[in-house]
Amino acid sequence: MSTSRYRYLRPEVPELLRAGTLFRDGEKRSTRFSYADEMLVLGEQLDNVVMLNADVSKGMGTFTFGQRFPEREFNLGIAEQNTIAAAAGMAHAGLIPFVSTYAIFATLRGLDMIRNSVCYTHANVKIACSHAGITPAEDGATHQGQEDLTLMRAMPGMTVIAPADELTTRRAVQAAAEWQGPVYISMTKEPVPFLYDESYPFAIGRAVTIREGDDATIIANRDMVAQALLAAESAAAEGLDVRVIDCHTLKPLDEEAILVAARETGAIVTAEDNILVGGLGSAVAELLIEHGPVPMRRIGIDETFAQSGPYLDLLERYGLSAGHIVQAVREVVARKGDA
């Protein structure tokens, strides 16, 4: 029944969802490597694109850009502040720099530079970070960029994209290069499933409904889109028909898609691998409270630092798994009559 509800998914994904084997080997990839591969394409297309690495070019896969375009790759070492402010200078001198490092290093160590030298100056800098959320799972809390979306969303003028898979990451890279102004791309260390086929209509600021449904809507981004799909599949077995929106662009937020979903399904669950403060759940709640409140719950990391462990185990431990999302769906559906 549910198969026909899906949109833009690769043909095998619904079956994997039903079988619960979405994360099997060979069907997933870290989006950082999807990014590194697409940068090689972009480098051929645009000769003013430059790569700034900060000693994690092997972890990012972006050393390949230096191999292909040695005159346009600079590894500035373990020095994120210098790297990001240098990127601003390069942008103001006509280049399109992509800064590649881990979320925690760019968005925290480099935050002053992102605010004052990049965003405030409207610099055409792209900051592409892996290791967002708890996806650097075994590395532990110091490497888990669980607030990158919060911080980047707080920067005026920053466009914030958190793509869910290989295809949308590649599209995000192309879109970021075309976009005039600062863009932040949030990516995963942990491999995430290949979800989409070529028909996926990627555009910055346009959320995409990837599963139709009328009983409630799950709005998710980045690695939590896969959990949202698993949750919807599970909810379907209970007779709940749940819409799933891949809200890959956190800012600018697709307000129309969210308001329509709230109106048509009457209940919202947000799902993000990010602290609850200031991320996707906050953005959706802020919108709905002013323009159309419905029963809502937010799934995310709640006022804690996580620990080392396998990624899927961490999702379970910190309340982010599909099971937790399904429980939240049940709750909001049950509250629909209350208002």
Added chain:
Amino acid sequence: MHTSPPVAADIRELETIAAQIRCDLVRMIHIARMGHPGGSLSAADLVTALYFQVMRIDPARPDWPERDRFILSKGHACPVWYAALIRRGYLGRECLDTLRCLDSLLQGHPDMVKTPGVEMTAGSLGHGLSAGLGMALAARVRGLNYRVWVMIGDGETQEGSIWEAAMAAPNLRLDNLTVILDRNRIQNDDLIDNIMPIEPLAAKWKSFGWHVMEIDGHEMAQVVDALEASREAEPQPVIIIANTVKGKGVSFMEDNPFWHGNAPDADQTAQALQEICAAAGLEVADVD
């Protein structure tokens, strides 16, 4: 090579312009009733030499791709930058009265989006050298021929990011980058030596791979010579440690940490203009 002809033919003329710029910036801060006079006055001779003699710029073409770039990384001293941009024709003289006003072109700290001639936003210390490094590197990538001049404060070198950039520039063999360090010995709270001493400065920069020059930042001939000589220091980036006096030219401001960030009242302003003009052989009434 496109170059604009030097506006000032000789040292004496540059000194006169520096005095005019000092008068303008003191007036500006007085009218705004706030600002940072001390570090503006210490940098006045250096900025004058850059804008009226050394830099290859054309105020009529502020977007000329091969123009030299100046960044005032110690952004709080922007009154000296604004005064130079006004005198050099990037900004109208009416701007003088608008520092820090709502909707003014002249923000409290430099804003490249709002102010013609301002090449880089600054205010949070420790950004400008990195941004300048990026601009210098971009010249190489794009095959353009320009030089980047970055002025940093001595107190600013307490920022860790300065040393990230200091490490990177020589390793990148950036020979189109000159840093001017305004060594006025005072930071916001007190004398640098009483807060967090930074010496030996020359040895530090030399050990990072820079070509280091040291000058009196108020001797115009030395200033011009050092800036011009810095063009020839291939393949290294150059730092000119310019020994200066905070509040230079105004007796009650000189070497006094109070004048890092306080504005002179009407009487103090009158005295300041009198002293600056007297030293330069000018009449206050003529400097307008």
